Amino acid sequence: MNHKKILMGKIDYINAFPVYYGLDHGMLPKWIEMVPGPPAVLNKMIQEELLHVSPVSAAFYAMNHRKLLVLPDLSISCYGKVLSVVLMTNLSLEELHRKKVILTHDSATASALVRLVFSQKGIEPVFFTGKLRELNDVPGDVDAAMIIGDAAMTKPWEDRFLNRIDLGELWYNMTGLPFVFALWVSPENCIDRYRDELKDALTLFYESRKNGYENIDSVIESGASRLNLDKEYVRRYFELLHCNLDMRKIDGLKHFFSLLHEHGLLKEKVNLRLLDYP
Ligand SMILES: C=C(O[C@@H]1C=C(C(=O)O)C=C[C@H]1O)C(=O)O
Numbered sequence: 001m002n003h004k005k006i007l008m009g010k011i012d013y014i015n016a017f018p019v020y021y022g023l024d025h026g027m028l029p030k031w032i033e034m035v036p037g038p039p040a041v042l043n044k045m046i047q048e049e050l051l052h053v054s055p056v057s058a059a060f061y062a063m064n065h066r067k068l069l070v071l072p073d074l075s076i077s078c079y080g081k082v083l084s085v086v087l088m089t090n091l092s093l094e095e096l097h098r099k100k101v102i103l104t105h106d107s108a109t110a111s112a113l114v115r116l117v118f119s120q121k122g123i124e125p126v127f128f129t130g131k132l133r134e135l136n137d138v139p140g141d142v143d144a145a146m147i148i149g150d151a152a153m154t155k156p157w158e159d160r161f162l163n164r165i166d167l168g169e170l171w172y173n174m175t176g177l178p179f180v181f182a183l184w185v186s187p188e189n190c191i192d193r194y195r196d197e198l199k200d201a202l203t204l205f206y207e208s209r210k211n212g213y214e215n216i217d218s219v220i221e222s223g224a225s226r227l228n229l230d231k232e233y234v235r236r237y238f239e240l241l242h243c244n245l246d247m248r249k250i251d252g253l254k255h256f257f258s259l260l261h262e263h264g265l266l267k268e269k270v271n272l273r274l275l276d277y278p
């Protein structure tokens with residue numbers, strides 16, 4: 001088939017390895033160009049329609065739901081602990097009232113979750129956003145730092161902070177629901193123009209992910225060697241991290257969006273629309 005070229009985003013953390021495994025191992029057709037980046041960069045590129053399809057932060061999707069369609073059955077999510085999304089602090093959540101909390105500028109979902117958790121508890125920290133990839137990035141006067149992705153699992157945050165609060169686990173303890181950090185989306189403007197390409201890209205994602213789970217030892221091996229982490233730890237990570245979007249996860253997602261709206265962290269209610277090919 002004569003496909004137009006499309007640009008496909010890719011989260012450059014190991015969390016996306018299972019979904020991209022097949023594409024990274026021979027399945028990538030010539031008409032797809034891969035664009036790797038941290039979530040916030042992909043969010044911005046999708047907003048500017050510089051990508052035709054990409055994973056984005058679930059909270060970013062919520063803020064732009066009128067312009068985006070969600071690809072079915074794809075996500076970065078967890079059902080309890082996640083390991084790679086953490087709030088590091090020396091205090092308890094309650095003690096963070098009026099204290100400085102820095103949120104990584106790479107995130108939109110986890111930042112919204114942290115703001116929501118404090119809002120629900122009636123605690124008002126002073127939030128700010130910044131680069132948080134290394135321990136040296138943490139300003140001297142902050143009392144908590146929220147980090148996502150590979151950096152959360154690899155940098156020595158414990159040298160500075162005693163408590164590691166896992167945000168997937170925190171959400172699960174609050175709601176009993178799974179938590180969805182990222183969704184795959186396409187700008188609605190692309191849907192008609194790139195219909196065949198997006199349809200085939202969706203099939204490729206499913207095949208690529210299937211290939212990833214069939215070769216999970218190899219996924220674990222490359223994750224462990226990229227991050228210099230113990231293989232058993234990375235195995236556990238890929239057991240905790242899910243890449244599908246079943247009904248229960250959609251329930252978790254909808255609950256998150258409606259709480260954000262209730263707490264004034266989201267302007268509009270979200271009407272989740274899936275990219276659906278007959
Ligand atoms: C589980 C994770 O979820 C990530 C968190 C995101 C966010 O907070 O906006 C976006 C994409 C995901 O990669 C992770 O970073 O490890």
